[in-house]
Amino acid sequence: MRTVGLLAAGILPVVLAGCGGLHRDGVPAGQPVGCPRLTAAALSASQDSLGPSSETPELECALDFLRGSDDPALRRSSLGSRLCLHLAERNSDPSERERFAWEGVKLAEAALAQGGKDDGAVHYYLAANLGLAVRDDMTAAMANLHRLEDEFKAAVKLSPDFDDGGPQRLLGMLYLKAPAWPAGIGDGDKALDLLGHAVEKHPGHPLNHLFYAQALWEVNGESEGGRVKEEMAAGWKLLESGSWGYNKKPWKQEFADLREEIGEPAR
Template identity: 30%
Template sequence: MNTSLLRALLLGGALAFSLPGFALSDAGTLSLRHLQNRWAEINYQLPEAQREVAFERLAGEAEAALKSEPNSAELLIWRGIVLSTWAGARGGLGALDLAKQARASFEQALAIDPKALDGSAYTSLGTLYYQVPGWPLGFGDDERAETLLKQALGLNPDGIDPNYFYADFLYREKRYPEALAALQKAQAAPPRPGRGVADAGRHREVEALLGKVRAELK
């Protein structure tokens, strides 16, 4: 698996049908916040050598939360995000299996509520599709990736994550002017309440990618 995805993750069209959405209980909301905050701490503040074990533990916590609320699109999304970033910390052959599990989790979330967390399942699934190797090694598909990322932007046009990951996709496709525009939107994204650590980390990634894009445009 492409290690740049695995380290960056810290994402066809819409599914043909959707199941009814389910509101999170108070306990589920607390679990969601814990997953979000702990993920940001591990991904942006923990030394790299300690991340694999920490993400594995967090994946177990995500599974436990889902046992109580298996129809929560929000918890399914965050299970997928944790699995994706655990794959990045692990690397090697085991990473692709984790990426496949993450894909399944995002697809389940989309079947339940495509709009959950401002379309984050589209962002995360699209990122997986453009970063995972294609057949026969993996399931990567750049065309499908772009479709998914554009769907994410349709739901959250000003968000930092969909703009950053679409910019990263465009950079890899050598579409530098478009990547620059997406990164400028990511820079201007409004802060997410309670997500200060994640926002700070993502802004550092935006700035790093901006430097690469501007170097290509010189």
């Protein structure tokens, strides 16, 4: 399952940027129309197929069913927060994007309270949604740095290989982009360790290579120029040849942004 895309690339790099209002109520969007008849058993069995390659109405229908379900297995799983994240990432309306993200946070919190504390994916999607929800509010972003760190660390401890090393990938980017002590938790060495390990363990994910290249560039500068370009080339090849669904377009933009930063010609 390939998750946390756009915003996987975009969440943490910009979590401290901008300034705007938040919609913390997580108000659900209107009920989708034309949804197929779902059951808890059917949704549970098919949940791994719901991801970047799913059409938006399919995700909306699954989320709408889950909102009204009292099935304990679904309620303590990461599915609700994952659906919210995908829908938030795809939404061009900032207000609606924040609402989906906050709903994802609340669904993950509810899953933890109902027995999901040992599920690394729940911690992972809680942090991913939280990062997206606060990314346009500097004050909220700074106030949540330690919570983001704690949730990603829990995900790394419980499920380090989930989403092709996603917990290490996003925790590494949090350390790379956050302000350094005493203002924040930023730590370039920790970022390099985590992102290097993600590349080593999961070389098939393009963002592992891209984020490691970014860390090499930001921490060590031009002395790592050769390795930076090698990692970018490896990640780009995976992105071009793989099936990444709705994630592909925003991830290409992330590559383009780093190319511009290091002065490499655009593709």
